Structures are given as structure tokens and as C-alpha cells.
Amino acid sequence: MLSGIYGLLSASLFVVLDAVDVAFTEAAVGAGISTILMLTTLAITGRYELSRPSIRTRIGLLLVLVIGVLLIYGTLGMPYFGMPENPANGHVAAYYLENTEQQIGIPNYVTAVLASYRGFDTFGELVVVFTAGVAVLALLPHSRDGFVVDDMQPMKHHLILRITSKLLLPFILLFALYVQFHGDFGPGGGFQAGVIFAAAIILYSMLYGLENAMQVISFPVIRFCAALGVLLYGSVGIVSMLKGGNFLDYSVLLETPVAGQHLGILLIEFGVGLTVAAVMVCVFFTFTGSVVSPAKSARVVAARDGEKTQGAP
Amino acid sequence: MTDNVLWIDILSGILVLSGSFFCFSGAVGLHRFPDFFTRMHAASVTDTLGAGLVLSGLMLQAGFSLVTLKLLFILLFLLITGPASSHAMAKAALHSGRKPLGEHIRIDIPAMSREDDSSGGVKSKP
């Protein structure tokens, strides 16, 4: 019905377009986590769908074509692709490119803009991620310290996969840490590292079952970490205010502005990584926890059908 | 000195080109072969071989640096995960009741492992 190939393709497009940081994120998110979440939902809801009346398709096609032609007509007034003097490349972007070296002192411009110049935006995004995690927890049932684990069978018969993955896991975690702390210099940073870390835990829990994964990293700890990351980010901002700067102005954190920026970026990237990883793992656990076993599902369906046949006459 | 560099360039060129040729032949195999198991045999074997060749060609070009190390990691990772995932796929397909084409293939559990071995050992012809 669908495949995760889409995320792979769009990420390689981003590499060609020079957006290495974005490609990194898209590779981790689009190809990994979102595919896994979709698949889990499919496992819950079933793969089959009804066929639609074709009139609806035709009307939709017509509408889409009209809008598409209008949009293409609209693009005729847009600036050409790849020109340096395009309006998008003026204004603040040029300022960032010029001043990052003296003001922030890290080579990765994307991280500099993300964590320092636009730190407040990123804080907002992080809060959105956190809120989404809370919303998923609120929507799907779970008991206070974990679930009544009604997990599907871990992949017991895939012995080779289990051994291989166990071999790879420490390296994946190490790689996540590398991405986390190397984000100032190369592509990477808190968002990407968080997703990779989460992917490692998801891999473990897919192969060894939810219960085992929860023994490694328990559910209250995950929720605590999710909140802790946001708290860390916010408190860096508060501390910089107490030290006499603006909210999230790291220059005042240490003696020299550049050192302060380094510390600030390190701390908030850590906060971002913590929250993103925790929210992703938490969402996955909640989803997998609500996959009911075939037997139970069959019971539910049987009960429903019984209800129907009773109600019909 | 320059002679050495030239030789390394030529060698890495040969490796990269032959690697991409194997990739391509794998893709052709993926299209031309009749059923899932033959396709998998084309795809997985050439995947591992092609990736290995291309990456080692790039490694020769990178010289001795962090880039080489990263390439080495990618190569190791692919070498470990590629066969493991194709093994898992073949196993899942076999368990789902799909049978390889052919007249006298007995499907039982020991035969399954032999099946995997033989598909790993034989080189595909493009």
C-alpha cells in the first residue's frame, strides 16, 4: 500500500541541493521514524481499504488540475532557480553568513542560526514536539507506569537479525552521540541525534519485544527525559537573562561571548536531543503498546459481529 | 610520486566503475528475473558486491583521513546489514508460503538454510 521509498528519495534530493543538515534530518525522520509509525498504525488498523466511487476521483482530479495550472501560472512571476540575488537570499541570511564566524565561532552555519540566532524559534518548535508527545500519550491509553503489554510477538524466529542488530546497537548509539556533539562542525545536531537514538531503541524493541525494551529504558524515565529537555532549553534562556542578557543570549554565559555561545549551543542542543529522542521513543512505545494481538482483535471483531446480528432482526 | 597518484586514481576508477556496473546489473536482474527468489538473488548479491567495490574505490581516492574511516564504517555496516536483511526477507517470504521456482525443491527447514547459502555463494550473471 505504501513504502518508505519516498523519504529516501527526497533526502537524496536535499543532498544535491546542498542542504546537508536537512537531508540528515529527512533521512532519519522521513525514511525511518515516519515509516515505522505508519506501519505500526497500519498494523493496528489493517491494510485493506474500500474502493471509492470514481465520480469523486474525477471531481478531485479536475479540482487538482485547475489549482495546479493556477499555481504554475503563479510561478511565472517567481525569481529564477539558483540565482544569488534572489530575494530569499538577501536580508538576514547574508547577515548570518557574514557574522557567524566572529559572533558564534562555529563552522556550521545551520547550527549557528538554529541554536543561536533563531534560538527562540527552535524553542517553540521543541515545545511543539513535546506537546505532540503529550497529545499522543493523552490519546492512546497507557497505565501510569507502563502498559499492560499486549505486544505482538517479538521476532523470535529471526535469529540472524537479532544477533546482527545486537551487534550493531552500541555503534548506533555511539553514532548518535557523535552526531549530537559534532553538530557544531558538520551536519548534525540535537534533532538528528535524537531521532537516531530513538531509532536504536525502536530497533531493539522491535526485535526483542516491548517488555524487554522497557526494562532497558522504562517509561517514566522517558517521559521525564522529554520534559527535562524542554526544561534544560528554557533554563539556559532564564540563566542568560539572570546574567544580564536577553532570553537565550548565550554570549553572557561565560567570560568571552564566543565561549558563552559554545556552551549555550551545546546545552540547548543536548536539550533538543533529549526531548526529541524521548518523544519519539514514547510515541513508538505507545503505538506498539496499543497494537492488540490477533487473538484479542479477533475476539473484539467477533463481539462486534455478534452485536450486529443481534441488533439486526 | 605523481606516478603513484596516477595509479591510485586508475585503480579507484576501475573499482568505482565496476562497482556501479554490478549495481546496474543487479537492477537489470531485479527486472528480468521471473520470481521473487531469483530477483532477490540478483539484488542482494550485487548489492553487497557493488557497494563494496564503489566504497573501496572512494576510499582509495579519499586518502588517509576521517573520510576514509567513515567510508569504512559505511562499508562494514552495509556488509553486515545487507545479507542479514536479505536473509530475513527470504525467510519471511518462504514462511509466507511462497516457493522458489523449479521442479524439485523441497521446502523444509534445513533446506531453507541451504537455499540461503547457495544464493549467497553464486555470482549472478548480468
Add this chain to the structure above:
Amino acid sequence: MLTAAVIAIVVTMFLALLRAMAGPSLYDRILAVNMFGTKTVLFIAVVGFLMGRPMFLDIALVYALMNFISVIAILRFFEYDKRGEINHDR
């Protein structure tokens, strides 16, 4: 030379994509997706060299990792789904 390699890899990716769309069975699709992922790893590595900034191999590494994980995920959830298929039959 690198350009030739890139072209070959792109053609390979395209063929794998076709197989993923045409693939008669689920397993053909998974196989094609897996192949596509490996080729993407190679593509990113070679393009990095082609553009003269080969520092971006981290992305390729992440890619290899995510490809592996998503193949496992697909296998896991669809094997499960097969066993539970009775429920969804319409």
C-alpha cells in the same frame, strides 16, 4: 568517472523504483526498497566526492541505518499482519 558512476547508480535507483511500483508481491516491493536504500547510500557517498566536499558521509551512514531499520519494521509488521489477516478480510 565519478559522473559515470552517479549515472549508473541513478539508473539503478530508477529501475529499483519501477520494481517497487510494479512488484507483484509485497516481498518484491520490500526487496526493491532495500535495494533502493543501498543505492541511495552509494549515491550520497559518490555525490559527496563529486561535489568536492566528502565530509557528508554521516548522511550516508544514517541512511544505511534507517534503511535496515525500516526493512525490519516492514517485515515485522507485515508478518504480523499476515497472521492477523482474518480480521481484516472484507
Add this chain to the structure above:
Amino acid sequence: MNFETQWLQTFFGLYNYWIVVALMMCGLFIVITDGNLIKKVVGLTIFQTSVFILYISMAKVTGATAPIQIEQGTAVYSNPLPHVLILTAIVVSISTTAVALALIVRIKRAYHTVEEDVIQRWDVKKRRSEKRSKPFHE
């Protein structure tokens, strides 16, 4: 400059937007025609990706390199600002997708289906029966 070269110039100047438009329309098409809620979410994801590509392609400067400083010498870099926006947007989009999927799981629990029209039919039926039974209760 004759007509053909002008056309070609337009094409190579704007093809990125056209790709974006095509993708966007694919997403929109799925969202409005498909009744399966999961497919609707997939459509939304495609729509989102088209917006990502729009931003990233606007940031591209021909001949420039990725916005990570090169040790020696100067270079032209692509615009880092859209990259930042999209980087966070991707992570936010996965979170919102997760919320949407959680809602779908709840809907599946409540209605035992994820087909939009079936759900609507159920709702209508329920409302009718409620209406019918109301005076009865009063």
C-alpha cells in the same frame, strides 16, 4: 532572443517550482479523494514534503556549496536560513503526524474502521436513532 530560447530559459529557471506544484497537487489529490484516513495522512505528508522542497530549492545558489565553513579560503554558501526552518519543520511534521495517527487509532477503536464515509454513515445512523428514541424517552 527568439521564442524557443526564452521558453528554455523559463523552464530551467522555474522547473523547481513546477516540481513542487506537481508534488503538492499529488498530495492534495490524495487528501481530497481518498477516504481512507491513513492515506489522507500520507497525502498530507507528501504535501508537506513539497513545501520543504520549495524552501530548500529557494535556498540553493548555483555554484555554491553547503553552508558549513570550509577551513581554507572563502566560498559561496547556500542560504542557511531556509535549511534551519525546514529542519525543525521536519521534526515538527513527524510529531504532528504522530498525533494524527494516534487520532486514527482512536477512531479505529471507536468505529472499527478508518474509512471516512463509513464513519459518517455510522454517525448519521446513530444520530437518527437518537432522534427517534428521544421523544420515546421523554
